[in-house]
Amino acid sequence: MSLRLLPLACLGLLGLASLPAVAADHAHHTASEVREPVVVDQVWSRAMPPTAANGAVYFVLVNHTDHPDRLVAASTDRAEVTELHSHVQADGLMRMEQAQEIEIPPRAELVFEPGGYHVMLLGLTQPLVAGERFNLTLELAQAGAITTEVEILDQAPGGPGAGEHGHHRH
Template sequence: MKKTAWLLLSALCVPFTPALAAEPGAIQIETPWARESPPAAANGAAYMTLVNTGGETDHLLSASGEVAETVELHTHLMENNVMKMRKVEAIEVAHGEPTVLRPGGLHIMLIGLKKPLVAGQTFPLTLRFEKAGETSVQVTVRGKDAAAMPDGHAHHQ
């Protein structure tokens, strides 16, 4: 009898469990893209918008893929009109506010491209999140005139 009560109680609880923050899928990845690489360019960058649909702050810990020798998480710091690109250990993805990886800001740095990035093609990247775990995305390569700075050149200020 006691057992049945517990079962009932737990069944009742299920609908009230908050959004499944710890499960894969709590992070939505929107429009992963990269700009085609100029000839002779050895490196590239991938961008995307990360939306946390769960309740808890998550972190992008790493990205990996066959596209380049090394894949790292980077950011740009603009100090006195000097651009400093730095590796970051993780990228925070808080609930409620999308984390935008974009030109001039946070990006996934592709170091040592194995072959040039060609507009129209796609390549896979595996993203590893602290809570949401691993997920794979297809990154679309856009032409050189792809919207460069949708944020209105904020990084040049």
């Protein structure tokens, strides 16, 4: 039965509770259709003022395999030094800490995001200007090296269409 064929009065009688829930957009899956063992998705870096010395890259790592993998290194020519970082709470303050490796559990997604895991770019070789792109290579213990393209954005991507609403972080 198609709801759009019902007169509006009938919709009121049915009551909202009996209406089928609007299907969430599950078609927008984060993983690529290509079943690589480990997929890097939603790769972005926050645009920084030209004077900024450092930056960070965020992404989602998807492990399609039945065994854990480990992110052990990252590299890009956009920075003098590239480190894996996590955020830890110390004395009530969030502080960045270098991680030697970051484990991705089997059949799991690991989200790198502001305030959490990130790839730290120390000593930027070029300012991070919104709209530009650069390459980042991630080294995984099992899956090997994965080179991905980083998109420089003014703000975190909040899902489909999120960039269209004009929210800006000041």
